[in-house]
Amino acid sequence: MADSENRALSEEELQELVAASDSGARAPTGWVGLMIAGVALVWAVFQVLLASPISNYVLSGDLINNARQIHLAFAVFLAAMAYPLFKSSPRDHIPWYDWALGLGGAFLAMYGFFFYEKIVGNGGLADASDAYFALAGLIFLFIAAFRTLGPVMVGLAIVFLCYVFWGSSEVVPDQIRWAGASLRKAMSHMWITSEGVFGIALGVSTKFVFLFVLFGALLDKAGAGNYFIKMAFGALGHLRGGPAKAAVVGSAATGLISGSSIANVVTTGTFTIPLMKRVGFSAEKAGAVEVASSVNGQIMPPVMGAAAFLMVEYVGISYVEVITHAFLPAVISYIALVYIVHLEAVKTNMPTIGNKVVSMGRTIGGMFVFFAGFAALCYATQFPVGWIVSLFPAGSGLVLTLLLLVIYVGLVYLAAQTEDLEPDDPNAEVVELPDVAKIYKSGLYYLMPIIVLVYFLMIERKSPGLSAFWATMLLFGILLTQKTLKAMFRGELNAISRMREGVMDLIEGMIDGARNMIGIGLATATAGIIVGTVSLTGIGQVMADFVEFLSGGNLILMLIFVAILSLILGMGLPTTANYIVVSSLMVGVVVELGAQSGLVVPLIAVHLFVFYFGIMADVTPPVGLASFAAAAVSGGDAIRTGFIAFFYSLRTVALPFVFIFNTDLLLIDVTWYQGVIVFIVATVGILVFTAATMGWFLTKTKVWETVALLVVAFALFRPGFFMDQIQPPFDDIAPASFAQALADAEPGSQLRTVISGPDFDTLEVKDLTVPLIVPDADGADARMAALGLILVPEGDVQKLDEPSFGTELSDKLSSFDFYGDDPVAITSVQATAIQMPKELIFIPALLLLALVAFLQTGRARKLETQGATA
Template identity: 45%
Template sequence: MSEKIQEPVDEGLEQARKMVEEEEMGLRHAVGWQRFLVPIVALSWSLFQLSLASWLLLDSTYVRAIHLAFAVFLIFVSFPTFKRKINIPGLRWLSATDRIPTPDLIIAVAATVLALYIAIDYEGIASRVGMPNTRDMILGGLLVLVLWEATRRVVGPALAVIGILFTLYAFFGPYMPDFLAFKGVSLTRYVGQISLTTEGIYGVPIYVSAKIVFLYVLFGALLERAGAGRFFIDLAMSMLGRYKGGPAKAAVLSSGLTGLISGSSIANVVTTGTFTIPLMKKVGYPAKKAAAIEVAVSTNGQLMPPVMGAAAFIIAEYVNLPYLEVCKAAAVPAFASYIALFFLTHIEASKLGMRGLTKAELPIFFTILKNGFHYLVPILYLLYELIVPRHSPDMAAFRATMVLLVIMLFQHVFTAKREGAPLQLGLVKGVIDIYEGMIAGARNMVSVAVATAAAGIVVGIVTMGLGGLVTDIIDTLSMGNLYMMLGIVAVCSLILGMGLPTTANYIVMASLTAPALVTLADWNGFAVPLIAAHLFCFYFGILADDTPPVGLAAYAASAIARSEPIPTGVQGFLYDIRTAVLPFMFIFNTDILLVGINSFPLAVYIFLMTCIGTCSFAAATQGWFIAKNKIHETLLLILVCAIMFRPDFFGNLLGIGNHYLCYLLGVALLGGIYAIQKPRARKHEAAILANAPKGV
C-alpha cells in the first residue's frame, strides 16, 4: 500500500481478523514439538495435491480418501472440541488452545484411518458391494460419526444436524405421515452407500474438492501471501479514489478482484475492508453504510468467475457441462451485479453530497501497476490456460501456480538487488513466502473438504429414492405455482445458508431442489435449463452470508467499522436485494445466462441491457436515480427493470416479433426519467457546492 494510505490498526480490526482465523485457520496455537505438526501435515497436503496435478497417478477413490484423511486430521489437531472455555477439572482439554490434547491426537489418528479405510481395503470392499461385513459396518458407521464431529468443529453444528435429520428420515420414513412417507433404508444399505461407495461421503463433491478446488484455493492463498491482495486494493484506489464516493467504488473493484482468488466472504471483508471501510468513513459514509457496502461487495465476490467460491467446479460436474460453459453462464449476472454495486455506491455518495479523495491522498496508478504487475501475470496465465488451449481446470490451476511460485521465489531477490541488500536474503524471503502460502492454502481447504464430504451424506440419502419425494413435497407446498415454488427454494437456501458454508449449502440445496425445479417447471409448461436451477440455489446460498441474524460477513465488517452488527447486516442485505432479484430473472429469461447465445455482439448487448436493469432496480429500491425519486419515477424505474429482465414477455404483450427490440423501449424510458430528474439533480449539486467549506 502506498505510504499515503496507512493501515488502520484498532480493536475492531483485530476482532475481525480473529473472526477470520476462527472461521478458516484453526484455533489452537500449540507449543513445543506440537507446533510443527500442523504446518508439516498442511505442507504435505499441498505437495500431495500438486503431485496429483502433475506426475502422481492414483485411482479416484484413493484420491478422495487421502484428501478427506488430511482434512479430518488437521481439524482434530487444530480445532478444540468446544470454543468456550471449559473449567471443569479433568475436562479442560476439551477447550485447550495452547496444546493438542492426547485424546484429540488419538481421535485425529483414528479419523485418518477411518477416512483411509475405503482405500486400505479397496479390493475387499469392491468385492463386497451391497454385502458389507461386520468390520465394514463398524468402521463405516464410525466414519459417519467422526465426520459429523469434524464438521461441527470447523463449520458449526448446522451441517451435522442436517445430516443427522436426513439419516433419521432415511430410517423412520415408513412411519411418517402419508405426505412425508418414504420407503426407508436398512442399516446395511445406509452404511454401504454412504461410507463404502462413491455415492455418499466419497461422492462427486469431495472428488471435485480433491481434484480441482484445492488447487484454486492454494493458488489464491499463495497469491495473497505474495502480496496481491494489497496490490488489488492500491490499484483500485488509484483508479477510482478521486471520484464521488471513490473509496466505496474502490471497495467494489478490489473485492471483485479479490473474489477471483478468494472463496470466503469473511476473508474478503477483512482483506479489503481493512483499508476501504476507514476511507469510506473518511469521505463521509456513515459507519453502518460503509460496513454494509463492504459486506455486499465481499459477499458478491463469490459470484465472480473463475473460482466462484469453489462452487463453479461442482456445478460443472453436476450439470455435466464444460467448466467454461459454467463460467459463461455465470458471467453476465455476476458482472451486472457488480456494475449495479458501483451505481449503488454512487447513489449513496450523491445522497450525502460526497466528493472523492484528493490526488495527494491517493497512490499513483502507474507506480502501483509497475511495482505490482507481476501479480497479474499468473492470473492472466490462468485465464489463458482456460480460454485459449482450453486445458482442464486442474491443469490450468497447476500451471498458473507454477508460474506464481517462480514469481514468489524471485520477487524479493529483485527487490533486494534494487535496494542493494544481500540477494540470498531475498531468496530466503521467497522460500518462506512459499512455505507459508502452502500451509495457508491447506488450512483454508479444511472447511471446504469436510463440508463437501458431510454434504455428500445428504446427497447419498437423496439418491436412495428421496428425489421424487422432494419434488412431490415442493409441488404440494407451492400448489403447482412456479413463483411460489421459487420462493420456497430461495427461503430454504437463505435459512440453510445461515449455518452452512456457501459450497455445502449449494450442494445440499442443488441435490434436493435443482432437479425438482426443472421437473416442476416442465409440468407447468415452462422450460428451465438445469444450469439455471443450479445457479438459482447458488445465488441464494451466497446471500445468506449477509442475511441477519447470522450473517458472519456483516459481523466482520461491523467490527472494523465499529457499527452495530444487525443493522449493518440489514443494510447490507438491502444493498444486495438486486442480487436476490437476478436469480428469479434468469430462471425466466435464460438469455441472461447466455444459454444458446453464441454471438459475441449479442452477448455484449444482453450484458449491457442486464446492467441497465440491475441499476434501475437499485435506483428504485434506494429511492434515488440522479436525484431523489418521486413515487411515479420509482414505479417507472421498476418498469424499466421489468422490461430489461423480461423483454420476451413485453415483446409478446406489445406484439413485437423480435423481443430484443424491447430493450430499446426500456432504454428510452430510462432516458425520459433521466431528463425529468436532471433539473432537480443540478439544484441538489448547486446546494451542496454552496454549503461546502471554502477550498473544497
C-alpha cells in the same frame, strides 16, 4: 452499553476471527506446531503432485485411486490439530482427546483404502464390521465438521441421516415416509461406496478445489492482495464515496481467487471500512457495502467459492461453459453495487479524500480500458504461442518457458524501480491516495499467473486442475525468486540471501493453502451425506410436492418459495457446502414443477438460481456470517448491517428471476455481437433497477418515477414478456395433427408438447411440458423414431407408448406410468411462431427512461439554484 457491545475488533482479534473460521485458531509451539505445519505441507505437496501431468509416474495407482480418502484423512486430522473442539479448549497445546479424534478420524477416512480387497470381495457392500466402522467414521466426521463449520452443517446432516434410518416410522407423515434402510445398506451407501461422503462433491474438492485455494493463498502470499486493493483505492479513492467504490472493486478482485466471504470481508474491510466511515458512511452502511461486495465475490468466476467445479459435475457441461454463463450476471451485479455506493454518496453529499480531481467518466473509461485490455491480452496470447509451436514443434515447451521467464524478469525489473507496497493505515490523520501511475508497475507480474490460468482454461481448454497446476507452478517460481531479483536490480548486497525468504514464503503459502482447505474438505464430505440421502430415499420428490403444495401450482410463487427455502438451507454453511445442499434439494423441484407449468430452462440456469439464493444466507440475519464479520470490523450492529447489506443485494436477488425467464443474460445461444448488446442493455437495466430501489436517479425520485423506472428495468431485462403480449410466441396445433406438424417442421426447430398421464408413484394425472427438438430426418415416422417417440393414435387422442429405452425422451418421461388405466397422451402442441424482434421493446423503454431523466434534470437544476441562492 451499546458501544461496548458493538466494539470494533483489533487487528489481532480480526486475524483470529479469520483463522478460527478458515484455517484454525490453535497455534501450538515447539515440535507439535512444526508437526502440524509439516502435515499441511505434505498434504499440499500430495495435491500438487496429484494434479500434475506426471502424477501417474510419481504416485502409485492405489494413492491416485483412493485420493478422496487421503484428502479427507488429511482434513479430519488437521481439523483436530488446528481447531479447538470447545471454546474452553486450549489454544497453545493439543489435548489427548484431539490426538485420538485426529488419528482415529484419519484411519476411518482411509478405511476403504486399507480394506479395499475385502470390500471388493463383498461386492462393494458393507458387512457387519464394515457397517460399524463406517458409523464410527460418520461420528468422527461430524465432530471434525462441528469444530470447523459449526453446528448448522452437522445438525442438517444428522437430520437427513435420521430420515434414512427412521423415515419408515409410523411417526413420520405419510407424505414423506419411505421404506427405510438397514444399518448395512445405509453405511454402504454413505461411507463404503461413492454415493455419499466419498461422492462427487469430495471428488471435486480433491481434484480441483484444493489447487485453486492453494493458488489463491500463494498469490496473496506473494503480495497480490495488497496490490489489488492499492490499485482499486488509487483508481477510485478520490471519487465521492471513493473508499466504498474501492471496497467493491477490491473485493471483486479478491473474490476472483477467494473461496471465503468471511476472509474477503476481513481482508479488504480492515482497510476500507474505517475509510468509508471517515467520509460519512455509518458503521452499519460501511459494513454492509463490504458484505455485499465480498459475498458477491462468491458468484464471480473463475472460482465462485468452488461451486463452479461442482456445477461442471452436476450439470454435465464444461468448465468454460459454466464460467461463461455465470460471468455476465456477476459483472453487472458488481457494476450495480458501485452505482449503489455512488448514489449513497450523492444523496448525503459525502466529501472526497485527497486533492486529486478526476471525472467519474474518465475513471470509468480508464477502468474499462484496463479490463478490456487485460481480456484482450489473455485472448491474444494464443497467437504468439501458436506461432512458436509451429516454428519449434519439438522444443516449443522449452521456448515458451524461456519466453515466460524473460517476460517475468522484465516485469520484476519494472517493479524494482518502485518501492515495495506496504499496507496503508486507514486510521492515519492524513490519508494519501496511491498514485496508480506510479504503483501499477510494482505488481504487473502478479497478473502473469492469472493470464496463464485463463489461457489454459479458456484457450487450451485444459481441465481446471491441470490449468491451476501450471499457474501454481509459475507462482512457485515467483515466490522463490521475486525478492532476490528485486534486490539484485536495486543493487542490494544481500540479494542472494533473500532466496531463503522466498523459500519460507513458498512453504508458508502452501501451509496456508492447506489449512484453508480443511473446512472446505470437511464441508464437501459432510454435504455428501445429504446428497446420499437424496439418492437413497428420493426425498427430492417430497421437496417438490411440498413446494407445489405451498405454491398451489403458481409458477412465480413456486420460484419464490424455492428461493426462500434455498436461503434457509444455506444459513450457516460455507459456500461449497451451501451449493451442494441447495442444488441437491432444490434443483429438481424447479425442473419438475417448472416443466409442469410450462417453464423449460437450461439446467445451468436452475443451478445458478438456487446458488444465488443460497449464498444470500451469508448476508441475511440472523445467521449472516459475513455480516457478523463486517460488524466486528466496523463496530456496528450486526443485525442492522445484515439488513442493510440485504437491501444493497436486492439486485443480486432480482437477477436469478431475470435469467430464469431470459437466458440471454447467461449468454446461452447468443452470438458475440448479441452478447455485447445483452451486456449493454443488461447493465442499463440493472442501473435503472438500482436507481428505482434506492429512490434516487438524477435527484430524489417521486413514486410514479420509481414505478416507471421499475417498468423500464423489467422491459430491458425481459423484453419478450411485452412482445409476447403483442404477438403470441407459439402457434397452437391440434394434437391430432402432431405427426403432420412434426413432418413439416424445420430441422432444429422446436415443438412444445404438453404430455398428460398418471404419475408412476402417485397414479395422479399430471401435465409435463416437453420441448421436442425436430431431428434432421425425412418424414414423421423417421423423426419420431429418432426422438424415441412411439405414437398410438386413437381418434383425436394422441396416446403414447413407453419411449424407446436409452433415448433422451425415455429419461424425460420416466415419471409416467405407461401401463395404468389412464393413458399417457399428448394434450397440447405448440410450434414457434414468427415474431418481431423482442429488442423493439427497448425503444419505448428507453424513451420512458429519457422522460424521467428529462423531468429529473429540471428538478435537480432547480434545487441547485435554490441551494446556491440560500
